[in-house]
Amino acid sequence: MKKLTALLVLAGCTHVAVAAEVVGNVQNAKAKIEMCIGCHGIPGYKATFPEVYPVPMIGGQSAKYIESALRAYQKGERKHPSMKGIAASLSEQDIADVAAFYAQQTRTADPK
Numbered sequence: 233m234k235k236l237t238a239l240l241v242l243a244g245c246t247h248v249a250v251a252a253e254v255v256g257n258v259q260n261a262k263a264k265i266e267m268c269i270g271c272h273g274i275p276g277y278k279a280t281f282p283e284v285y286p287v288p289m290i291g292g293q294s295a296k297y298i299e300s301a302l303r304a305y306q307k308g309e310r311k312h313p314s315m316k317g318i319a320a321s322l323s324e325q326d327i328a329d330v331a332a333f334y335a336q337q338t339r340t341a342d343p344k
């Protein structure tokens with residue numbers, strides 16, 4: 233009987249874990265966006281890179297847009313090789329976190 237109860241409790245937990253929605257966490261994103269900074273300029277960072285190579289600005293973009301773009305790279309619907317590699321290395325939680333982070337940025341890095 234004890235075993236059965238334990239199993240039921242376990243099953244209950246798994247269910248909750250699966251049902252829980254992935255919510256982006258801006259704090260957790262900070263360590264994850266380090267590899268994005270080199271290419272995607274962030275406010276306070278001098279973005280000289282876009283002059284050499286067209287890297288889109290993602291700061292201030294809506295979280296939904298960033299998430300769907302990253303998923304499109306994961307699925308191969310978007311073809312850019314370096315972004316495909318990067319997106320492939322991100323978990324669902326990573327995507328939610330970086331999307332939340334970039335969405336709360338303001339577009340102050342726009343070149344005049």
Ligand code: HEC
Pocket residue numbers: 264265267268269270271272286287288289290297298299301302310311312314315318330
């Ligand atoms: C090696 C350089 C490089 C790195 C590192 C990089 N990106 Fe990109 N990213 C690009 C380029 C170039 C594009 C445009 C690709 C294209 O035309 O599809 C792009 C496109 C994107 C787009 C789509 C933007 C749009 O307007 O459609 C998103 C979102 C994005 N990157 C997020 C990220 C995130 C998040 C990270 C870090 C986890 C990251 N990138 C790291 C170079 C990079």
